[in-house]
Every structure is written in structure tokens, then in C-alpha cells.
């Protein structure tokens with residue numbers, strides 16, 4: 001993880017000017033450029049005609065997209081890189097459109113930060129419960145996590161786990177990754193009904209779908225039915241306030257079998273001042289923009305809350321560097337046996 005330390009005008013300029021390449025990419029996405037290019041080479045003149053844009057504008061845009069590796073340039077022709085031809089191409093089966101759209105929309109949302117800091121209120125978004133918004137967001141979460149979930153599942157020790165609850169599991173990407181690796185495991189995905197509808201669609205094509213249960217529930221207001229050997233709670237903590245999270249930890253401990261484990265995955269802060277990793281500090285800004293009370297939290301504070309509720313054996317789980325969702329982003333705690 002890079003640390004940004006701005007001590008000179010040059011460093012200040014470099015950090016501030018970092019919006020330029022993202023802006024170039026957002027424009028390419030707004031023009032559906034990668035989908036138009038698809039699998040063949042294009043001259044600027046032909047591509048400008050197809051996209052109905054100015055030739056000089058497109059020339060400079062494409063040169064920059066080639067400079068950062070999203071396009072390949074040979075002579076006067078441009079084609080997609082293998083990444084852009086698949087992940088960014090709406091006509092390709094590997095397209096991660098829902099997540100790409102979410103990232104694209106952040107450009108406008110982040111432009112409202114000053115107003116959000118002034119008012120303390122999040123940007124005017126659809127209600128979290130609105131089914132249309134929830135469906136789009138849940139697909140985005142699947143497109144975001146499908147690779148990392150497989151990597152994390154490979155490294156998690158679930159040898160003695162018979163039942164797993166994926167709390168706030170959304171599309172169920174993690175639950176299904178765990179099921180793929182453990183033939184005797186049964187998993188329950190708990191989330192809002194609109195999120196579970198997406199999880200069910202994804203599960204239809206999953207070989208372990210018969211070992212999957214769907215639990216529609218508002219876990220901030222209702223107790224969790226059943227008992228589980230492991231509760232997996234990924235990317236939920238940052239949505240809520242410290243008080244709400246402690247109340248959730250209480251609900252979870254009642255749903256764990258004796259000796260059962262809670263594993264939390266989140267953008268934890270690691271240093272004493274609560275500044276790093278950089279990604280975890282910046283993610284708090286997203287929570288300011290999109291939630292009423294969300295934030296990112298230190299590993300130390302989270303461990304303290306878990307201890308206060310009665311959890312034992314609280315410890316971070318180490319994964320191979322670069323394979324996790326977040327740098328040092330896993331914390332485990334157990335219900336006393």
C-alpha cells in the first residue's frame with residue numbers, strides 16, 4: 001500500500017492531478033468506447049464516426065487510454081487490451097458491468113463531497129431498501145468480489161465448520177466460494193429480499209445450490225434464528241455506527257454454537273492514530289458520502305467491542321499479502337465453548 005505524504009509543491013501537484021487519468025477513463029466509459037471497439041482494430045476516423053464524436057478529441061482520448069494499457073496502439077490503429085475487451089466490454093460474457101457502472105457513478109458522487117461535509121448528510125441516493133437500487137448494487141458486489149472470494153475461501157480454515165451464516169451476504173459470492181471448497185458445508189445467506197433475489201439467480205448455476213439457504217431479514221432490527229458454527233460478516237461493519245455494530249455483535253454471539261466463530265472482513269485501520277492503510281481512510285469518505293452513520297474502524301476498537309460483548313480468542317487472520325479484499329482486513333472472534 002502506497003503512503004501519500006505531501007511535503008512539497010511537486011508532491012501536492014502530483015496528488016491533485018491524479019484525477020486526470022480517472023477522468024479520461026470515465027469519459028471512455030460514458031462513450032461506451034470499449035464495447036464499440038470490441039474485438040477488432042479501429043482507425044480514429046472510423047471509431048469517431050461510429051461513436052459520433054470529434055476526431056481530435058477521440059485521438060487524444062485513445063492515446064491516453066493506450067498510454068495506461070487499456071488500449072493497444074499499432075501504427076494508426078487502436079484495439080482493446082485483453083482486460084478491456086472482456087471486463088469493460090458489455091457484449092462479452094466476462095463483462096463486470098454492474099461494478100464498472102458503480103465506480104463510474106462515484107465520479108459525480110465524490111464531486112458532492114464539500115456539500116456532504118457541510119451538511120453531514122449523505123448524497124441523495126435511492127433508499128437502501130429500494131428494490132431496483134438494491135438489485136443493481138448486489139450485482140455490483142458480485143462483480144467486485146467474485147475473484148477475491150475464491151482466493152479468500154482457499155485460505156480460510158473451515159475444516160470443523162458444518163454450518164455457516166453469510167451475514168449481509170448480498171449476492172452470496174462468499175458463501176458460494178466456501179461451499180465450492182467444502183463438500184459437507186451448509187451455508188445460509190442473510191440479507192434483504194431484493195439482494196437475495198440476485199443471490200438466487202447466481203446460485204441457480206452453482207453446483208452446491210442444494211446446500212444453500214436464503215434468510216430474508218433485517219439483522220439490525222431482528223434476532224438471528226438458528227445456530228451456526230461460523231458467521232461470516234463481510235463489508236457490513238463500515239455501513240453502521242459503533243453502537244449499531246456492538247448491538248449486531250450481541251445478536252451474532254447468540255446465533256453461534258458454543259465455540260463457534262465470527263469472522264469479520266472490513267477495511268480496518270491498523271496504526272495507533274487510525275490513519276492507515278490509505279485505502280481504509282479513503283473508504284471512510286465513501287461511507288460519509290453514502291451512509292447516515294458509517295465509517296471505517298480500527299482493528300483495536302473492533303476487538304475491544306467484541307471483548308465487551310463476551311467474545312474470546314480475538315485475533316486477526318493472516319492471509320497471503322495481496323490476496324485479501326482489504327490489507328489486513330480479517331478479524332476472528334469466538335463464542336466461549
Ligand SMILES: C[S@@+](CC[C@H](N)C(=O)[O-])C[C@H]1O[C@@H](n2cnc3c(N)ncnc32)[C@H](O)[C@@H]1O
Pocket residue numbers: 138141142145167168169170171173190191192195217218219220221233234235236239
Ligand atoms: C457492502 S455489501 C457486502 C456484500 C458481501 N458481504 C461482500 O462482502 O461482498 C453489504 C450487504 O449487507 C446488506 N445489509 C446491510 N444492512 C442490512 C440489514 N440491516 N439487514 C439485512 N441486510 C443488510 C446489504 O443489503 C448488502 O447486501
